[in-house]
Amino acid sequence: MSVLNKLQPEGVFAIFEQLCAIPHGSRNTKAISDFCVKFAEQRGLRYIQDENNNVIIFAPASAGMEHAQPVILQGHLDMVCEKTPDCDLDMEKQGLRLQTDGEWVWADQTTLGGDDGIAVAYALAILDDASIQHPPLEVILTVDEEIGMLGAASIDLGQIGGRRLLNIDSEEEGVLLTSCAGGATVSCSIPMMWSVKKGLRVTVKIHGLRGGHSGTEIDKGRANANVLLGRFLNELDKEYPYALCTVDGGLKDNAIPRESTADMIISPDYLEELCAYAAKTQNAWREEFGENDPEIAVSVQEIGIDSHEVMFGDCRRNTLAVMSQLPNGVQAMSQEIEGLVQTSLNLGILKTDFRGVHMTFSVRSSINAEKDALMEQLADLMARYGGGAEINGEYPAWEYRKESKLRRIMTQVYTEQYGEAPKIQAIHAGLECGLLAGKLPDLDAISFGPDIEEIHTTRERLSIPSVQRTWNFILGVLKACK
Structure with a gap:
C-alpha cells in the first residue's frame, strides 16, 4: 500500500517511494541501478550502465529547445544506512518503512535516504513527463558517493556533451552551493x-x-x-x-x-x-x-x-x-x-x-x-x-567559479519565483562536482536541493512543501536554459 500517493508533486513522490522500496546502501547498488536502466528502457531512452553500476541516461530536448546546449542532472544512487539499536529491519535486503504527517516524510527507525534519493526521483520524474520544457538532458547517477565518491571517480564521461550541471545533492532550500571541500578516507x-x-x-x-x-x-x-x-x-x-x-x-x-x-x-x-x-x-x-x-x-x-x-x-x-x-x-x-x-x-x-x-x-x-x-x-x-x-577515496575540492552563466540563470529564476535572491554559499561537506569538473573541462556546476533535516541519522526527514517548491524551481531553470 502506498504511503506517499497523495503528496505533491505526485510524480516525484511516486518514484521516490519506489526507490525507497529498494535496498540501496553504499556497495549495495545493483538493484537500484537496474531499476534506473529498466526505467530508461521502458521509455525508449538511451542509457549507459557501467560495471560499477553508475548509470547515464540521455533524453532529447523538448519541442522548441532542440538547439540548446545539454543540461546535466546529477545525483547519487546510494544512501547511508543507519538504524536505531532496536530496529529489526535488514537494510541490506528490505526496503524502508516510510511515514508522513503531510508536512514531512521520514523512515521508521532508519535513515530515509533523501540524500540522495530525492535527486534520482526528480531526474526520473522529469524524464517521465513529456509536458516539461527542457534542453537535451544527460542524467548522471553515480554510486558509492557516501563512502568516498567512488562512482564519480570511476565513471567514464566520454559521451557527455553538456557543460552545465545541476547537482541535486544539498539539503537547504534557497541556497546555491558553488564550491566544496576536498577529502579522503584514512584507515x-x-x-x-x-x-x-x-x-x-x-x-x-x-x-x-x-x-x-x-x-x-x-x-x-x-x-x-x-x-x-x-x-x-x-x-x-x-x-x-x-x-x-x-x-x-x-x-x-x-x-x-x-x-x-x-x-x-x-x-x-x-x-x-x-x-x-x-x-x-x-x-x-x-x-x-x-x-x-x-x-x-x-x-x-x-x-x-x-x-x-x-x-x-x-x-x-x-x-x-x-x-x-x-x-x-x-x-x-x-x-x-x-x-x-x-x-x-x-x-x-x-x-x-x-x-x-x-x-x-x-x-x-x-x-x-x-x-x-x-x-x-x-x-x-x-x-x-x-x-x-x-x-x-581521495577527492579534490570543487573550486569557486567567478564567472558562471548557470549561476546567473538560477539566481534570476529563483528571484522570480520566491521574490528574493538565493544565498550563494560554499560547503564543508564533499560533493561530486569537483571530480566531475576534473573530467569535464569548463564545467559550470551548481549544487542545491530541498530541505532535508538530520541526514545520515535516524532522525532524517524530508520537507514535502520544500520538495514541491524545489521541483518548480528545477522546471523553471530547465526552461530558462535555452
Whole structure:
C-alpha cells in the first residue's frame, strides 16, 4: 500500500517511494541501478550502465529547445544506512518503512535516504513527463558517493556533451552551493597481541548521542562517541585497573558516531565503583556538551565471570595512547568565508578484530595543503605507536567559479519565483562536482536541493512543501536554459 500517493508533486513522490522500496546502501547498488536502466528502457531512452553500476541516461530536448546546449542532472544512487539499536529491519535486503504527517516524510527507525534519493526521483520524474520544457538532458547517477565518491571517480564521461550541471545533492532550500571541500578516507590500525585473563567481564557503552553528518554537522558542537570512549578509558586507567578486550563504535566514516563500546575484564569487587565512575562521567559530559548533546549516557553492563582474550602489554598502552592523542572535529575555520569550516576530520569507525584496533577517519579541507598535513599527522601518530595508515577515496575540492552563466540563470529564476535572491554559499561537506569538473573541462556546476533535516541519522526527514517548491524551481531553470 502506498504511503506517499497523495503528496505533491505526485510524480516525484511516486518514484521516490519506489526507490525507497529498494535496498540501496553504499556497495549495495545493483538493484537500484537496474531499476534506473529498466526505467530508461521502458521509455525508449538511451542509457549507459557501467560495471560499477553508475548509470547515464540521455533524453532529447523538448519541442522548441532542440538547439540548446545539454543540461546535466546529477545525483547519487546510494544512501547511508543507519538504524536505531532496536530496529529489526535488514537494510541490506528490505526496503524502508516510510511515514508522513503531510508536512514531512521520514523512515521508521532508519535513515530515509533523501540524500540522495530525492535527486534520482526528480531526474526520473522529469524524464517521465513529456509536458516539461527542457534542453537535451544527460542524467548522471553515480554510486558509492557516501563512502568516498567512488562512482564519480570511476565513471567514464566520454559521451557527455553538456557543460552545465545541476547537482541535486544539498539539503537547504534557497541556497546555491558553488564550491566544496576536498577529502579522503584514512584507515588506521594498531597491531595487536593477545593474552587471556579471567575475571568479571563488563561492557561500558557510550550512547544517546545525536550524531550527524561529518561535514555539515561537524561544527555543531556534537560529541563523537568514539572520542568520548577514548577519554573514558584513559581517565579510567588513571583511577582503577582493568584489562581491555575490545573497542568498537560507529558504522560510517562520514557519520559522527552515536554509540561506542568497550569490553573489559575487571575484579568483581570493582563493579560498584565502575558504575559510580560511569555515572559521574555522564553527568560531567552532559554539562560539558549542554544543549548540543543533552542525552549522552554512559552505562555499564555486567556480562559474567569468564576467561577472555585481552589486549597484551604494549598493544593496550599503544591503543590508549592513540585514542587520547588523535585529532578530531574542526581543525581550522575559513578566513575568507565567515562561518565556513575549512579543515576537519571525524573518527567515524572504531573496530577491534584479532589483528588489531582499526580506526577510520573522514578528512576534509578546502585547502589541499591542510588536508595533506592532517593525513600526515594521522600517519605519524600511528607510526609512533607501531601502527600504520592507508589513504583511500581521495577527492579534490570543487573550486569557486567567478564567472558562471548557470549561476546567473538560477539566481534570476529563483528571484522570480520566491521574490528574493538565493544565498550563494560554499560547503564543508564533499560533493561530486569537483571530480566531475576534473573530467569535464569548463564545467559550470551548481549544487542545491530541498530541505532535508538530520541526514545520515535516524532522525532524517524530508520537507514535502520544500520538495514541491524545489521541483518548480528545477522546471523553471530547465526552461530558462535555452
